[in-house]
Amino acid sequence: MTTNSRRAGAEAGGCPIHQPGRQQDLAPNGCPISPRAAAFDPFDRPYQLDPAEALRWSREQEPVFYSPRLGYWVVSRYDDIKAIFRDNITFSPSIALEKITPASKEAQAVLERYDYGMNRTLVNEDEPAHMARRRELLEAFSPEALEAHAPMVRRLVREKLDAIVDRGRADLVDEMFWEVPLTVALHFLGVPEEDMEQLRRFSVAHTLNTWGRPSPEQQVEVAEGVGKFWQYSGEVLVKMQRQTRGKGWMYDMIEKNRQKPDVVTDNYLHSMMMAIIVAAHETTALATANAFRQLLSRPAVWDELCDNPELIPAAAEECLRHSGSVVAWRRRATREVAVGGVTIPEDGKILMVTASGNHDPSHFENPDELDIYRDNAVDHLTFGYGSHQCMGKNLGRMEMRIFLEEFTRRLPHLELEEQEFTFLPNTSFRGPEALWVRWDPAKNPERQDPAVRTAQRDFAVGAPSRQDIARTMVVAKVQAAADGVLQIALEDPRGRRVPAWSPGSHVDLIMGDYVRKYSLCGETDDPYWLQVAVLREEAGRGGSAWIHEHFEPGMTLRLRGPKNHFRLDESAQHYVLIAGGIGITPIIAMADRLRRLGKSYELHYAGRSRSSMAFIERLERDHGEALQLYPKDEGRRLDLAGLLAEPREATLLYACGPERLLTALEGGTAHWPEGSLHVEHFTAEGALLDPENEHAFEVELTDSELTVEVPPERTLLQVLRTAGIDVPSDCEEGLCGSCQVEVVEGEVDHRDKVLTAAERASQDRLMSCCSRARGRKLVLAL
Structure with a gap:
């Protein structure tokens, strides 16, 4: 709706959201401001405690609204937020680091005294400069490069845990979560050891300065901290520039500065050093505190994670979705544009509340539930999306997983103390300022078995694989359903309700080296059993024969799902x-x-x-x-x-x-x-990669503004993940449709069993696990 038509609609009582009946203030587009929109204040207690819950009304009734208290258009639904992220020309990131509370003259004078000049970074830079710089910085964030940092992260976490493991009580934020991510960030940058302690002291001021609402007195105090942070980080940078060699990301950037001073400028080096310290530190520290709070407040879920540590990557990802540390990002409309049916005028400021989008029921089933078996948690918006997606996301994932792995192994009896949680008041980053926990040191597993201390489990860098998200089940009943067919009932080992499922759903049974898919065939409203029927196939791959020969009541196995790629459309006659x-x-x-x-x-x-x-x-x-x-x-x-x-x-x-x-x-x-x-197909003939008969091709990613090469011996999906693009997948055989991506341009060699003939002919989508380019190039909306 255009501004003029919305004004006319409002005057006639035809606004799609607001109704006449009393005098209301008007938003910049002429639409009346609803009472709830007028009352919205992100610095009020409801938003600070739970931003997703505070905006439930918006998701349900008014997904795009103008907040007069904030002076921003607030966007709360998943699809609208993702659409904004995808178009960084229409929606400029230039205000992402703008002070949400304008600085007072006194605070500004303090910043000027320190020559504070933080300018553009990756977060708030427009095109084409943004991608030109981003491409220069990506190499250090590849999964292969980040893998080298894992031992350092593990050592830091273990040292901190060693210091408290026999104590029985601790504030995990103060003792571990705040310091370890900051130390990791400083090591990643290559900051000299002697300068780390001083930089640790300055980091927190930046968040309150940029995204908070400090009082006039606080503004001066915060400005002092920010100014000192800027000044000292500049001195450290000069020291690093004087060295001919060094190890760390900043040394790589210093070399880029020498080679391409017009791309990686002096000010850019200084700004990025300060920004990376804050971004890599606070987001991970707060996300880890949020994750432990949510998991420990659900003892049954915590116990399940301790029993099944292979679920740690999935649990960390679900915590990032459910209670991520990044609550919101900001954009500026470069032209008049409609978002969710609401016209935002040119230069309108936008607050995308990603925490709200992550609880949108149109994208996440039962979004308010913390479900560590959720197989699309990786779709969350906590890391952003597209060309501005967080480069350090995989470093943050690595740290969260190592924290969880060490604690679930060494302190599985950890408990959350009753406490009132407080948060640093700001619009965009969230995590408890303290997290008190307790445990009985006498029950520490390593007291009985010292090997527990170092019996670590490592995880691959990157997004969690759906194939690793498996629950433990018990065989409750085995009986003949026909000649050569066994009917098997599975139940939860703790007697809990099994997951809900719908007709057409299947599960993956994992039995040692065997992984087999079987459709569910019991009653969909049976809350305690999942049932499958298995035909013994003598000419098969051995899985069905193994089941017939070994399955008996009481045995345990792992199960993925239920999943439904064969869903029943209930609208036909x-x-x-x-x-x-x-x-x-x-x-x-x-x-x-x-x-x-x-x-x-x-x-x-x-x-x-x-x-x-x-x-x-x-x-x-x-x-x-x-x-x-x-x-x-x-x-x-x-x-x-x-x-x-x-x-x-x-x-x-x-x-x-x-x-x-x-x-x-x-x-x-x-x-x-x-x-x-x-x-429904259960075989994938023709979908498997045959390197000797494949050709390499190029793929341009429009949303990420990257170009990647797919060699004959690798799938498109594998290459996308190496480039840091999170594409969900399941079967990886072309049977399920989970890895579908949109094709903008190019001819596709379809090899899946999902698309219809008409869908293939349209050439507007492909399954990235198996399909390839017929020619030399594809353009994808990723």
């Missing part, structure tokens, strides 16, 4: 369900759901013999009138040609079974409306 052999497993759950909904459906089930067809008694009992059975040994054959001869209006087909059945269905429904047929 009629359904044709087709199953071949063990393909009945997802189909029976769909039939159960359709029956409950009172939908019209028919179920066609083919198999070798009645004795080999699972669930026949249950099917005849629950779906008798809709059921057609085709046992081959009784001479009954499924007539696909007749079944599919005439397309039916408002009808959807769902099928699962052998590849030959699915291929026949795809051919037999070519004359049906696009999207009528939905199938």
